[in-house]
Amino acid sequence: MTHLEDRFEQHSPKPEGVSAKVAAVDEIQVKTPVEVCGMGHRMKRKEDPRFIQGKGNYVDDVKLPGMLYMDIVRSPYAHAKIVSIDDSEALATPGVLAVIKGEDLKAAGNLHWMPTLMSDTQMVLPIDKVIYYAQEVCAVVATERYIAADAIEKIVVEYEPLDAVVDPHEAMKDKVIVRDDKEKQTNHIWHWEAGDEQATDKVFAEAAHVVEQKMYLPRLHVSSIETCGMVANYNKVTEHMQIYMTSQAPHAHRTVFALVSGLPEHKIQIISPDIGGGFGGKVPVYPGYVVCAVASLLTGAPVKWIEDRSENLQADSFARDYHIDAKMACDAEGRITGLKVKTLADCGAADAAANPSKFPAGLYSICTGSYDMKAAHVEVDGVYTTKPPGGVAYRCSFRVTEAVHMIERMTDIMAREVGTDPAEFRRKNFIRDFPYKSPTGWEYDSGNYEGALDKAMQSIGYDELRREQAEKRERGELMGIGISSFTEVVGAGPSRDYDILGIKMFDSAEIRIHPTGKAIARFGTKSQGQGHETTYAQIIAEELGLPAADVQVEEGDTDTAPYGLGTYASRSTPTAGAAGAMAARKIKAKAKKIAAYLLEVGEDDLEWNISQFQVKGSPEQAKTIQEIAFAAYTNHPPGMEAGLEATDYYDPPNLTFPFGSYICVVDIDKGTGEVKVRRFVAIDDCGHIINPMIVEGQIEGGLTMGLAPALFEEIVYDENGQNLTGTFADYLLPTAVESPKWETGHTITPSPHHPLGAKGVGESPTVGAPPAIVNAVVDALAHLGVKHLEIPITPEKVWKVLREAGVTD
Amino acid sequence: MIPGQFDYHAPTTLDEALSLLGHHSGAKILAGGQSLIPAMRFRLAQPEVLIDINGLGDLDYIREQDGHLAIGAMTRESALEASTVVQSRYPLLADTARVIADPLVRNLATVGGNLAHADPANDHPATMLAYGAEIVATGPKGSRRIAIDDFFTGLFENSLGDNEILTEIRIPAPGSGSGGAYIKTERKVGDYAISAVAVQLAMDGDRVGTVRIGLTNVSPVPMRAVGAEAAASRSVLSDEVLEAAGQAAAAECEPSADLRGSVAYKRDLTRVLVKRALRRAAERAAGGAS
Amino acid sequence: MSRHKITMTVNDVEVTREIESRNLLVHFIREDLSLTGTPIGCDTTSCGACTVLVNGRAIKSCTMFAVQANGATIETIEGVAQNGDLHPLQQGFWEKHGLQCGYCTPGMIMSAKHLLAENPNPSEEEIRWGISGNLCRCTGYNKIVEAIRYAADKLAEGDGEGTEETSA
Known part of the structure; x- marks a missing residue:
């Protein structure tokens, strides 16, 4: 088994000083019996029977009578004027019903442009020019998928190529203007700062050590195995628009559709059915969705549009693409004192990131990480280039990965500068007192960074590995050990600061308990594999004592679920999970009144025990939640409303700050430059754990998605802006062979403000893993003078530094 | 990604397949299809006629x-x-x-x-x-x-x-004292080689007798590394000989730069892989693995 | 463009349809037979989401024409459970949390079914290589490996449904 808990407990002596504390908080709380399956139970997932039998229902599985198919013509240029579009041959093809062009959308009410989630604008279909490779140019609607595919080959578009601008540093020179539709003829979009510049300059002036490193976090693509797609079904008689859509945020999308199209919001129903992975890529509204909906409006028939993989990789929203210049200051005692960061954010052809409105660079200013320092200053500039728009997460919370990569690399670089082991250096600089106010304005809710690091070091046998490394180095073998002690920031977020297009980032739950004690619970989020149907049921089981098996969880249908902002940025448990607990508590309050009535005692005489209210001192006098539910419909107190249900819209008081310590061991082939991850221990702390099995799964999956950018994945463009990695043959997702056997474990430091003490976990590993891997590779090569390597660390990059250092095989 | 249209024939005998091939000038043979069908889905290949020879069980x-x-x-x-x-x-x-x-x-x-x-x-x-x-x-x-x-x-x-x-x-059929090895460096499972080296040799005592070396993905046409063969042939596979063979292969291969690596990297990788494949082939020859 | 009348046995049911020569097997299964449990994930024979068994062998159904399967025996994820009993692989994926979004799961299960038919007692390494034609973006593979190992053990105990490869 890969879970470390048992091994750790049995074989690892606990270090002086931390043992009691760590051991005390490691145990997963289980308060309910297995029949109830509340928090802490490894409950098998309720959603799985349909998936393991091929009965999932993804968008491409939706088939409606009379359904038409849409396919899209895309630009072969990154930047070009459109001279003409000749669709005559396509329209003459039997089975082709329509070709939709930019002009058609304009005529339909200026639908050729749409707002992005960052209040920028983005073309739906172009009229004058295209501004990125694979941009949607026009769409064909046909009776069959194959006919639509044939028809797009018959559309002749004449282009006049313009210069592309692929590098954001070049773009800042404004020689090629990407967005000539804008009033200001510049590629510079925004400038954003956090922290105190003067205070930071002061600590740098006084520093004993300053290190600087430029680093690039390349463009990535989330590459969920299901691409994006839609079935739009407009009924011209009822004027009802039913949309099946690969959406991580169906409610927000409904509002955007209403605002853009002018259709009344109550006539739009968005159904996000089973989703084959999201990771942030199904948060934005893509042009294809809009065109598909318009196609249904025009034809009055259901229209299906499913991206193929190349369209998905080439045109859908990217992640990362941050060019970072970081400086760190440290005093003579080896304490980090300050951090200065300048960053160029390549936004592509529109700022279509999915950040909260006030945060154009997301939560990037969390970049002081797990370390206590006096001052920090962060600047980010957003810039247009002729590349696809985006800036979504890649299984991360709003640019936290970029921040963590930078600080964990800088910490290693500084540790080497001052000549301290990277573990010791981290330990010396950890934040210890919580809540902690960071120099860039964050209030960390809770943490025990040393506990996680200690556990990771013991689990992997850190000291022994260092000895092995020294021996191997003597023999000319290359082995490295890398650490990442990251802090995440998830659960956006409090309404005072967090909104998407003005809509506050609360989330919601509605629970109805039926007379026989079974329940339905609906949430404003939308699972894409996270297991909400199970986790949320367990939360309700924990609170109300109803067996989790008796709670049906539903999400994703905007006609039935309460309004919520959706699932991304590890926000579901911190927001909707909390809403579920709060709604359950409202129900419990009413249940108590009913129980008091039934037992003919005062409410103060009652106490709660797992699944029943019982009279204090005489527990045999009790009413179970099921009995209370029945009474709520059959025998409720006079003057009280019947029924047992509640809704909660939860506005979190703060974000939550999960953290962890990861240690990676790599071996490097000095002949080929190949890096092999030999071991990887991940100790995560996400507060109280609802379902340990699901948490392990989230962490293991996130680790592979952290391995991917560290060693394999990158979207590459040539100088003309053409995507060179537009298929899975070149955009390299790790298989089970490249992905090592992950070793996971946890500490538990509850969030003080979350009703369940939980924090959110799905993305921590994606955030924390890449710097651990890079730090390990650099560690293996450090004696050769290597200070930094850019990701992905390809065999060639390693080979190059080896040969430059005169190492060969 | 939908292939273009084509006519399909599924002969059950070789004669029938050859006859179809003779009759259709634009025909392509469909064997496993694992390269052809993806190319057709991208419409990089648009044959008018496919002759599927999967029915030729013999x-x-x-x-x-x-x-x-x-x-x-x-x-x-x-x-x-x-x-x-x-x-x-x-x-x-x-x-x-x-x-x-x-x-x-x-x-x-x-x-x-x-x-x-x-x-x-x-x-x-x-x-x-x-x-x-x-x-x-x-x-x-x-x-x-x-x-x-x-x-x-x-x-x-x-x-x-x-x-x-x-x-x-x-x-x-390899004679006694023969050995072979294929060593491939790939970015991940399923990818083409950055470089790969195939060696088949026969030992003559402690010297290499005959040796042939093939290289993968480092030339526009599949190639033998004849220089490397010459360097290894009739020699004891000392470190110097292995290095000379590797360097000969590095010099004679003709890789092009792509996402897998630069020309310099592919040449040097070929050098390393030639050495390793020769060593492994010789070990196998010595171990009687033929 | 030629059209062809094809007959095959899919999940123990004989089906006959007339199709275009270029119909991909995966589209035939999904659209003509409405067996939507076999999804599509890429265009380059890379992801394995569309894996089905053709005459007992796991293949990517996006890289085979339906007409090629004329006369073949095909098994899709919908045919894996027998008489309402989950196959040990299905049990394993459920027990060991071998899936998250579920999109790669049918392909993984079909690949694993072929793997276990050829190698009933695979090592972890052999399992990892055996499913290396299938991409999963959610799980990190640990629990998929455990799920397949679970099934191998169950099948070895002999109380599983899938001990016989009826489709081979």
């Missing part, structure tokens, strides 16, 4: 006879992995079969298709060059044998006539 065999291993053109790659004779007597081929694409692709992909595609990125060309294999081509007038050295004529081009079908591959 082209699916692996048998050792008359001093060679005969492999029917329609033998699936996975059959090589499962073949006792391949695993025990043809380690170079066994090595190769394990690293072609991925297990699902290998369940359909064929040895004949891999070679007939004449893609220098495919793995069998280098292996068959190292073995000094022969290709059996069958046309309307019967069969002929083509030495593997004469088979690859250009990028995706081979010396099969328009009316011919590749029907068999013959690998000379």
Whole structure:
């Protein structure tokens, strides 16, 4: 088994000083019996029977009578004027019903442009020019998928190529203007700062050590195995628009559709059915969705549009693409004192990131990480280039990965500068007192960074590995050990600061308990594999004592679920999970009144025990939640409303700050430059754990998605802006062979403000893993003078530094 | 990604297949389809006629006879992995079969298709060059044998006539003291090689007797590393000899830069892999693995 | 463009349809037979989401024409459970949390079914290589490996449904 808990407990002596504390908080709380399956139970997932039998229902599985198919013509240029579009041959093809062009959308009410989630604008279909490779140019609607595919080959578009601008540093020179539709003829979009510049300059002036490193976090693509797609079904008689859509945020999308199209919001129903992975890529509204909906409006028939993989990789929203210049200051005692960061954010052809409105660079200013320092200053500039728009997460919370990569690399670089082991250096600089106010304005809710690091070091046998490394180095073998002690920031977020297009980032739950004690619970989020149907049921089981098996969880249908902002940025448990607990508590309050009535005692005489209210001192006098539910419909107190249900819209008081310590061991082939991850221990702390099995799964999956950018994945463009990695043959997702056997474990430091003490976990590993891997590779090569390597660390990059250092095989 | 339209024929005999090939000038042979069908889905290949030879079950065999291993053109790659004779007597081929694409692709992909595609990125060309294999081509007038050295004529081009079908591959049975190895560096499972090296040698005492070396994906046409062969031939495989062979291969290969690596990297990687493959082949020869 | 009348046995049911020569097997299964449990994930024979068994062998159904399967025996994820009993692989994926979004799961299960038919007692390494034609973006593979190992053990105990490869 890969879970470390048992091994750790049995074989690892606990270090002086931390043992009691760590051991005390490691145990997963289980308060309910297995029949109830509340928090802490490894409950098998309720959603799985349909998936393991091929009965999932993804968008491409939706088939409606009379359904038409849409396919899209895309630009072969990154930047070009459109001279003409000749669709005559396509329209003459039997089975082709329509070709939709930019002009058609304009005529339909200026639908050729749409707002992005960052209040920028983005073309739906172009009229004058295209501004990125694979941009949607026009769409064909046909009776069959194959006919639509044939028809797009018959559309002749004449282009006049313009210069592309692929590098954001070049773009800042404004020689090629990407967005000539804008009033200001510049590629510079925004400038954003956090922290105190003067205070930071002061600590740098006084520093004993300053290190600087430029680093690039390349463009990535989330590459969920299901691409994006839609079935739009407009009924011209009822004027009802039913949309099946690969959406991580169906409610927000409904509002955007209403605002853009002018259709009344109550006539739009968005159904996000089973989703084959999201990771942030199904948060934005893509042009294809809009065109598909318009196609249904025009034809009055259901229209299906499913991206193929190349369209998905080439045109859908990217992640990362941050060019970072970081400086760190440290005093003579080896304490980090300050951090200065300048960053160029390549936004592509529109700022279509999915950040909260006030945060154009997301939560990037969390970049002081797990370390206590006096001052920090962060600047980010957003810039247009002729590349696809985006800036979504890649299984991360709003640019936290970029921040963590930078600080964990800088910490290693500084540790080497001052000549301290990277573990010791981290330990010396950890934040210890919580809540902690960071120099860039964050209030960390809770943490025990040393506990996680200690556990990771013991689990992997850190000291022994260092000895092995020294021996191997003597023999000319290359082995490295890398650490990442990251802090995440998830659960956006409090309404005072967090909104998407003005809509506050609360989330919601509605629970109805039926007379026989079974329940339905609906949430404003939308699972894409996270297991909400199970986790949320367990939360309700924990609170109300109803067996989790008796709670049906539903999400994703905007006609039935309460309004919520959706699932991304590890926000579901911190927001909707909390809403579920709060709604359950409202129900419990009413249940108590009913129980008091039934037992003919005062409410103060009652106490709660797992699944029943019982009279204090005489527990045999009790009413179970099921009995209370029945009474709520059959025998409720006079003057009280019947029924047992509640809704909660939860506005979190703060974000939550999960953290962890990861240690990676790599071996490097000095002949080929190949890096092999030999071991990887991940100790995560996400507060109280609802379902340990699901948490392990989230962490293991996130680790592979952290391995991917560290060693394999990158979207590459040539100088003309053409995507060179537009298929899975070149955009390299790790298989089970490249992905090592992950070793996971946890500490538990509850969030003080979350009703369940939980924090959110799905993305921590994606955030924390890449710097651990890079730090390990650099560690293996450090004696050769290597200070930094850019990701992905390809065999060639390693080979190059080896040969430059005169190492060969 | 939908293929264009085509006419489809599924002959059940070789004669029928050859006759169809003679009648349709725009026809392509469909074997395993694992390269052709993706190309058709991208409409990079748009054949008017497909002649599916999957029905020619008598082209699916692996048998050792008359001093060679005969492999029917329609033998699936996975059959090589499962073949006792391949695993025990043809380690170079066994090595190769394990690293072609991925297990699902290998369940359909064929040895004949891999070679007939004449893609220098495919793995069998280098292996068959190292073995000094022969290709059996069958046309309307019967069969002929083509030495593997004469088979690859250009990028995706081979010396099969328009009316011919590749029907068999013959690998000379290794004598005693023989050994072989295929070593491939790939970015991940399923990718083409950054570089890969196939070595087949026969030891003569502690010296290399004969040796042939094939290279994968470092030239526009599948190639032998004859310079490296010359450096290793008749020599004890000392570190110096291995290095000389590796350097010769690095110099004679003709890689192009792509996402897998620069020209310099691919050359040096080829040097390293030649050394390792020679060493492993020699170890196997010494170990009696033939 | 030629059209063809094809007959095959899919999940123990004989089906006959007339199709275009270029119909991909995966589209035939999904659209013509409405067996939507076999999804599509890429265009380059890379992801394995569409894996089905053709005559007992796991293949990517996006890289085979339906017409090629004329006369074949095909098994899709919908045919894996027998008489309402989950196959040990399905049990394993459920027990060991071998899936998250579920999109790669049918392909993984079909690949694993072929793997276990060929190698009933695979090592972890052999399992990892055996499913290396299938991409999963959610799980990090640990629990998929455990799920397949679970099934191997169950099948070895002999109380599983899938001990016989009826489709081979």
